[in-house]
Amino acid sequence: MPEQKPEIRKRNFNEVPLGYTFELAQKEASRCLQCKKPGCVEGCPVAVDIPGFINFITKGDMTGSIRNLWSRNSLPAVCGRVCPQEIQCEQRCILAKRGDPVAVGHLERFSADYERAYGTGELPPNAPATGKKVAVIGSGPSGLTVSGDLVALGHRVTVLEAFHKPGGVLVYGIPEFRLPKEIVTQEVHFLERLGVEVKCNMVAGNTVSIDELFESGYDAVYIGVGAGLPRFMIIPGENLVGILSANEYLTRANLMKAYKFPEVDTPIPHGKNVVVLGAGNVAMDSARTALRLGADKVRIVYRRSRKEMPARIAEIHHAEEEGIEFFFLTTPVKYLGDEKGRLTGMACLKMELGEPDESGRQRPIPIPGSEFELQCDFCVVAVGSGANPLLTNATKDMKLNQWGYIVADPETGKTTKKGVWAGGDIVTGAATVILAMGAGRKAADSIHKYLTWGW
Amino acid sequence: MFKIVRREEMTGGTVILNEIAAPLIARKAKPGQFVILKANEDGERVPLTMADSDPEKGTITVIYMVVGKSTALFKTLAVGDGYQDIIGPLGKPTHLEKVGTVVCVGGGTGIAVLHPITRALKEIGNHVISIIGARTKDLLILENQMRKVSHDLRISTDDGSYGHHGFVTEVLKEILENEDVKQVVAIGPVPMMKFVSKITAEYHIPTFVSLNPIMVDGTGMCGGCRVSIDGKTKFACVDGPEFDGHKVDYDELMRRLQAYCDEETECYEDYCTIRDAG
Numbered sequence A: 001m002p003e004q005k006p007e008i009r010k011r012n013f014n015e016v017p018l019g020y021t022f023e024l025a026q027k028e029a030s031r032c033l034q035c036k037k038p039g040c041v042e043g044c045p046v047a048v049d050i051p052g053f054i055n056f057i058t059k060g061d062m063t064g065s066i067r068n069l070w071s072r073n074s075l076p077a078v079c080g081r082v083c084p085q086e087i088q089c090e091q092r093c094i095l096a097k098r099g100d101p102v103a104v105g106h107l108e109r110f111s112a113d114y115e116r117a118y119g120t121g122e123l124p125p126n127a128p129a130t131g132k133k134v135a136v137i138g139s140g141p142s143g144l145t146v147s148g149d150l151v152a153l154g155h156r157v158t159v160l161e162a163f164h165k166p167g168g169v170l171v172y173g174i175p176e177f178r179l180p181k182e183i184v185t186q187e188v189h190f191l192e193r194l195g196v197e198v199k200c201n202m203v204a205g206n207t208v209s210i211d212e213l214f215e216s217g218y219d220a221v222y223i224g225v226g227a228g229l230p231r232f233m234i235i236p237g238e239n240l241v242g243i244l245s246a247n248e249y250l251t252r253a254n255l256m257k258a259y260k261f262p263e264v265d266t267p268i269p270h271g272k273n274v275v276v277l278g279a280g281n282v283a284m285d286s287a288r289t290a291l292r293l294g295a296d297k298v299r300i301v302y303r304r305s306r307k308e309m310p311a312r313i314a315e316i317h318h319a320e321e322e323g324i325e326f327f328f329l330t331t332p333v334k335y336l337g338d339e340k341g342r343l344t345g346m347a348c349l350k351m352e353l354g355e356p357d358e359s360g361r362q363r364p365i366p367i368p369g370s371e372f373e374l375q376c377d378f379c380v381v382a383v384g385s386g387a388n389p390l391l392t393n394a395t396k397d398m399k400l401n402q403w404g405y406i407v408a409d410p411e412t413g414k415t416t417k418k419g420v421w422a423g424g425d426i427v428t429g430a431a432t433v434i435l436a437m438g439a440g441r442k443a444a445d446s447i448h449k450y451l452t453w454g455w
Numbered sequence B: 001m002f003k004i005v006r007r008e009e010m011t012g013g014t015v016i017l018n019e020i021a022a023p024l025i026a027r028k029a030k031p032g033q034f035v036i037l038k039a040n041e042d043g044e045r046v047p048l049t050m051a052d053s054d055p056e057k058g059t060i061t062v063i064y065m066v067v068g069k070s071t072a073l074f075k076t077l078a079v080g081d082g083y084q085d086i087i088g089p090l091g092k093p094t095h096l097e098k099v100g101t102v103v104c105v106g107g108g109t110g111i112a113v114l115h116p117i118t119r120a121l122k123e124i125g126n127h128v129i130s131i132i133g134a135r136t137k138d139l140l141i142l143e144n145q146m147r148k149v150s151h152d153l154r155i156s157t158d159d160g161s162y163g164h165h166g167f168v169t170e171v172l173k174e175i176l177e178n179e180d181v182k183q184v185v186a187i188g189p190v191p192m193m194k195f196v197s198k199i200t201a202e203y204h205i206p207t208f209v210s211l212n213p214i215m216v217d218g219t220g221m222c223g224g225c226r227v228s229i230d231g232k233t234k235f236a237c238v239d240g241p242e243f244d245g246h247k248v249d250y251d252e253l254m255r256r257l258q259a260y261c262d263e264e265t266e267c268y269e270d271y272c273t274i275r276d277a278g
Ligand SMILES: Cc1cc2nc3c(=O)[nH]c(=O)nc-3n(C[C@H](O)[C@H](O)[C@H](O)COP(=O)(O)OP(=O)(O)OC[C@H]3O[C@@H](n4cnc5c(N)ncnc54)[C@H](O)[C@@H]3O)c2cc1C
Pocket: A082, A083, A084, A137, A138, A139, A140, A141, A142, A143, A160, A161, A162, A163, A166, A167, A168, A169, A170, A173, A174, A175, A202, A203, A204, A205, A224, A225, A226, A227, A228, A250, A281, A282, A285, A312, A388, A390, A391, A423, A424, A425, A426, A430, A431, A432, A433, A434, A436
C-alpha cells in the first residue's frame, strides 16, 4: 500500500498509509484463492467472512462487501488499521507460506473507507422496540460493539463515558497518524443515528453507581471500562519533571490535541532527546509522537530482545523507517535529575535472557556490573497498564481476580453481579481492539437472551 | 453544556465565583471533592475543588483565581453561558470526625475550598477556630462566610492591612500554645501548607492538606497528578486530594507544578502561579 515517505511523515500527524485506489484494491483482492476451508477466518477472533468480503471487492460490489463485513465486525475502518493481522488472519493465509499473504487488513480498510466516501449512508433496519433499557459503561471498541448490536435488536442503549469524547483508546490512545479521529467520530455518529444515546462526562462509580442505574430503570449493564491504570517502573526519581506515563502523553497529544498547542490550550512536553520505555504498540505510538513533536533523537529501551516485542510488526517497521533507535536487553534502574528536579538521564543495566517465565517468553536477567548511563531530557513510560479500581471499588458485590480485573464468563461475559456483564481490557487485561469487540459481541448476545428470557 | 446561574467577582475581579447547574454532580458532591471543567472544544481540563454544592437546586459552586490562559477564558463566561464539559465529583471526600478543637487554616482561594469543610466540621460538633490570610486586605475572600461557620475567626495579612501583621503560621503557633488542638486542616498555596505542617509536626497534631497538582483525567488514568506521600507515589485525583500534611513532599509538588513554566509561558501560567496564589 502506498505510504507517506518516512522523512516527510515523521514531522506531521497525517495518516501514514495512504490507502488503495480502486484498481489496486481489486488487484490485491483478485489474489485471494477463495479457499474452501479458509484459514484466515479461523485466525480472526470474530470470524469475519474474509473470502466473502474480498470476493465482493473483486466483483466490484462495494455495498455487498461492507454489508458482509458489518455482519461480523461493526468497526471495519478501525480494525483494518490496527489489528495485528500478521498473527491472525494473514498468518493463516495459504499465500503466507510463500511469504506474501493477501493484505486482508488493507482490503478491510479499503472497503470501509469506500463506504464512508461513497456509501449511501442508508441505515440497516433495527428490530421493533422491546422497551428494555441497557446502560453501557465505557465507549471503547468493546462498549461500542455491545451498543451497536443491542440497538439493532430493538433495545434502548445509553453509553456512559467518563471522558468528554467517546471512543476509548481509539480517541485518547492511538494517534492520528495511525487512526484518524475523524473515523472514530463517524463510527460513533453511525451508532447515534441508529438510536444509541451517548452521554459523556459520566464517571460511573462517582457520578452514578451501577445500583443507581438499575434503580433508575435500566434492565442490564455492560462494563467496558478498559485497562486504564498506568504502570510505572517504581524506581528512584520517577517523579522528576519530564517523565510521563504513555497514557498521559498520548491523552494530551490525541484527546486534547496538544500537538496543536498554542492553538489549543493543553500543553505537552517537547523533549529533544527522548527515551520511551517498553516495546508494545503504546511504546511505538509514544516514540513516533515524540518524533512528530520535534524530537532530535528518540530511543526505545526494552528489557527483552527484538523477537519478544509485542507491537504490531507494521508499526515496528514504521518506527524504524522513521529513525527511532532500539536499545534491547536494557532496563533503567534509576532516573537522574538536575537541581531543579528535571530529568537529565537514566542509569541502566544490560540484561541477558534466561529461562522462560509465566508468559512463555525468556526471562530477562540483569548482568552484574553492566551499568551505564543514558542521557535524555524526556521519558515516556509505556510498560503496560492495569485495572483502574475506580468503578470496581464502588461496586462491592462483583467479583474481581487477584489483579483487580472483573471476573466474567468467557462465553457470555456475565459477571457475578446479577444483570451486569463485562468485557474487553477490564476482563482480559490490556489486549487488542478486536478481542474487546469479540467480547462485546458475545455479551450482547447474552444480554439479549437475558432481556428476552431472564438471567 | 453546564450553565452558569450565578457569577460574582471578588477582590477587584481577580477571583471569580461561578455557581453552575450540574444536577448529577450536585446530588453526589461531598466536602473536599473536586470537579474538572473545560470551557470549550479546544479548552484545557482544569481541576477545581468545589466551594459548595446544593443538591436541591442542582448546582455546584467553584471559586478560582484568574492566573493564566484557561482561567482568563473562564472569566469571560457570563451568567447564562456555560462550560462545555464538567466531570465529577472526583477524589475522596474529607474524612470528617468529631475530635474536639479543630483549627482550619486557609490562604488565598484555598479559603473557598476550606469553607465547606469548616462548616461540616462545625456541624458534627467540633469547636472550630479558623485562620484566614491573604497578602493584603483587598485580596481576602469569604470573611463573612468563614465567620459564620467558625466559633472563632482570626485574620492575618502579609502587609498588616487587616488583622495580624504577618503570616497565618504565626497566628497558628499562638493558638497551638494556648489551646488543646486535636486536628489542623490547611488549604492554600503550597508553601503555606508546607509551613503549617512543619509547625503542627512539632506539636504532634494530626494535619491534613488538600493538594492541587497538574491533572488531566482526574480518574486515575494518567498519573500526571502523582505526589510523594511518605516516600510512596500516590495519585492525588483518586488517592486524595487530601493527604496527611506531615508526609507530603512539598518541594517535589512545587517543582511538578512548574513543569510547563519554562516553555511558552503565556498558556502555562495557570499552574505556575497557583503556587503563590494568595
Ligand atoms: C496507545 C495504544 C495503542 C494501541 N494499539 C493497538 C493496536 O494497534 N491494535 C490493537 O488491536 N490494539 C491496540 N491497543 C489496545 C486496544 O486499544 C485495547 O485493547 C482496546 O481499546 C480495549 O477496548 P475496551 O473497549 O476494553 O476499552 P477502552 O478502549 O480502554 O475504553 C474504555 C473506555 O471506558 C472509559 N471509562 C473508564 N472508566 C470509566 C468509568 N468509571 N465510567 C465511565 N467510563 C469509563 C474510558 O474513558 C474509555 O473511554 C492499543 C492501546 C493503546 C493504549
